[in-house]
Amino acid sequence: MNNSRTFLKTACKPIVLTTLGIPILEACSTDEDSSSGNIDTTNNGVAPREPLIIDISNNTFINLQDVGGWFNYIEENILLVRISEEEIRVFNNSCPHQGNRDRWSYSGGVFECGYHNNTYSDNCTGSLTCYDSTLDINILTIEF
Ligand code: FES
Numbered sequence: 331m332n333n334s335r336t337f338l339k340t341a342c343k344p345i346v347l348t349t350l351g352i353p354i355l356e357a358c359s360t361d362e363d364s365s366s367g368n369i370d371t372t373n374n375g376v377a378p379r380e381p382l383i384i385d386i387s388n389n390t391f392i393n394l395q396d397v398g399g400w401f402n403y404i405e406e407n408i409l410l411v412r413i414s415e416e417e418i419r420v421f422n423n424s425c426p427h428q429g430n431r432d433r434w435s436y437s438g439g440v441f442e443c444g445y446h447n448n449t450y451s452d453n454c455t456g457s458l459t460c461y462d463s464t465l466d467i468n469i470l471t472i473e474f
Pocket residue numbers: 425426427428429430443444445446447448
């Protein structure tokens with residue numbers, strides 16, 4: 331009896347219905363990963379990202395040495411902008427309009443995406459996703 335219940339619980343629904351004489355066409359695969367059972371749904375199914383630590387004294391980040399400087403760090407999918415001596419703000423570089431990442435410009439506190447020229451403030455209150463960051467001299471820590 332337990333084997334029958336276990337079969338009914340775990341078997342593909344179309345196979346069970348077909349066995350009972352009910353014809354049905356449906357794939358037996360599911361989107362569920364039965365091997366893990368620990369899918370994180372708190373971040374739209376994307377695994378949480380570890381903090382990123384950047385030494386901005388590295389030449390790659392030379393644009394961030396001066397207030398107003400900015401950098402599209404495509405490899406990490408982030409935009410960085412030097413707001414003050416003590417602050418660098420960090421944003422997801424995915425455009426809120428259609429998700430493009432590679433045609434940004436920045437001027438006067440505003441990012442502009444070159445695909446359709448939508449603009450986004452650097453004040454962390456708009457639709458451009460802003461991340462928490464701390465700057466300790468030249469070490470920038472970003473929390474995602
Ligand atoms: S994709 Fe950025 S403005 Fe359209």
